[in-house]
Amino acid sequence: MDTRTALLTAAVALLVAGAVGAVAAPDALTDPRERDEPPGQIDIAGTTVAPGEVGGETAELRLGTDLRHRGGTVENVTVRHRAIGAESGLLVDETTVEVGDVDFEGERTVNGTVTVEREGGYRIETVVFADGRRREQRTTRIAGVAALTPDYADTQVGFTDGTVWPTVAVSVVEADNRTATLSVSVSVTNRGDEPSDDVGLRLYLRQAESNVIAAEATETVGTVRPGRTDTVTATVEVPSGYNYYVDAALFDDDVLVDETQGVANLNPRETITANRTVRDVEFSVEDFEQGSDGAGAGDDAGAPQDRGTSGDSTPGFGPLVALVALVVAALTARGRR
Incomplete structure (x- = not known):
């Protein structure tokens, strides 16, 4: 066998060995950079709320959720919105937006809507899920929905x-x-x-x-x-x-x-004025802030108290008035004698 034939035989052997190794251990040909890729992270960068279609009884709220992604692909992402009455605490409306697999770098806006009644205020709870697991949550407070003008009266x-x-x-x-x-x-x-x-x-x-x-x-x-x-x-x-x-x-x-x-x-002996009552109502959106209970903040916190008098003291009476009353009583009793 000459040298040329030997080299060709060795090259074919190497190719066969490489193919067998790739089948037996597919991870052997994986790019090391891919193996070192960090797990995907996804969270909420910001939220927006804007009025949509407004009717006589209900109003549509358009919700924008800015998703921020880093690292590897995050699979099966969904965004759930819940509108909850600010005073009643009851669920008013709920919607879920299917996002799918997220592999972009940076931020992207996901849009959704909820429909609420045109009265009172609401708490909008936005939750991001990945494969059914809760990843991030953001709460926004809505007030003054009644101030939105219906489309038919616009x-x-x-x-x-x-x-x-x-x-x-x-x-x-x-x-x-x-x-x-x-x-x-x-x-x-x-x-x-x-x-x-x-x-x-x-x-x-x-x-x-x-x-x-x-x-x-x-x-x-x-x-x-x-x-x-x-x-x-x-x-x-x-x-x-x-x-x-x-x-x-x-x-x-x-x-x-x-x-x-x-x-x-038109009555010269009596006049009237317009009995207009104006109450300003504005549509407002703000992030929900959890209040902290301060120490010593009871039901009467902030109420003005007179530290110079006790709780059972009688306003308008003091030691001087009592002394005068005793002197007058003594003089009266002496006069009767």
């Missing part, structure tokens, strides 16, 4: 909220002993970025003492340019000598979108 036209300029202005056009003709002017503002569509204005004049509707009127608020304020005027006739509440409302396709109130004082 219009940018509303009554002007001025400090000096009146929203509802009433003037007397003509009056006699029986009736009075009033001119009612109402200011509306377009707070949007586009010209508004037509909306309806309805006016009721209620007699203050009896609460009876004395007159009503309907007008159309035409197109209002963005950021502009227009005035709509209506004329009504009411019995003279009485005071009236002027109730004004804006309707978009028979949906009440805004309301306000003014007054018309």
Whole structure:
């Protein structure tokens, strides 16, 4: 056998041996860097909450969960969201998002939704699972859901909220002993970025003492340019000598979108003011913070206490007053003798 044939035979033998070794021990050809790869880690980098579709009774909350991944692949990842009533503690809605195997490096946002009633507040609990095992949890607190405007009432036209300029202005056009003709002017503002569509204005004049509707009127608020304020005027006739509440409302396709109130004082001996009660409600989102119980924080913690008097002391009486009372009693007894 010559040298060339011997070399070829040796090379074939090595190839066969390598193939047999790879079949018998597949891990022998594995990249050492892959064997040294750390186990995968996944956690929550941040969460966001935004309003979705809003109806008359319920509101959709869009939840964004930023997942942060490091190391090897994390298999079978799911994200569960639970909406729990802040006061009742009852489960309102629950949804689970299937993410699958996670092998990206860095962060990625996973979106989900829950539906809640448009009242009260809620606690949103977001949990990340991997192969059915809990990996991370984040809790977010939601308040002021009632402040979200339903989609059917979403219009940018509303009554002007001025400090000096009146929203509802009433003037007397003509009056006699029986009736009075009033001119009612109402200011509306377009707070949007586009010209508004037509909306309806309805006016009721209620007699203050009896609460009876004395007159009503309907007008159309035409197109209002963005950021502009227009005035709509209506004329009504009411019995003279009485005071009236002027109730004004804006309707978009028979949906009440805004309301306000003014007054018309026609009784010279008595006046009334608009009985408007305004309570600001805002939609807010904040991370839940667990409060710690401080030492000595009882039911009366923070209540002002008078450290100079005991609990059974009588306000307004002191040693000097008691001494005077004794002297007066002694003098009285001596006089009787």
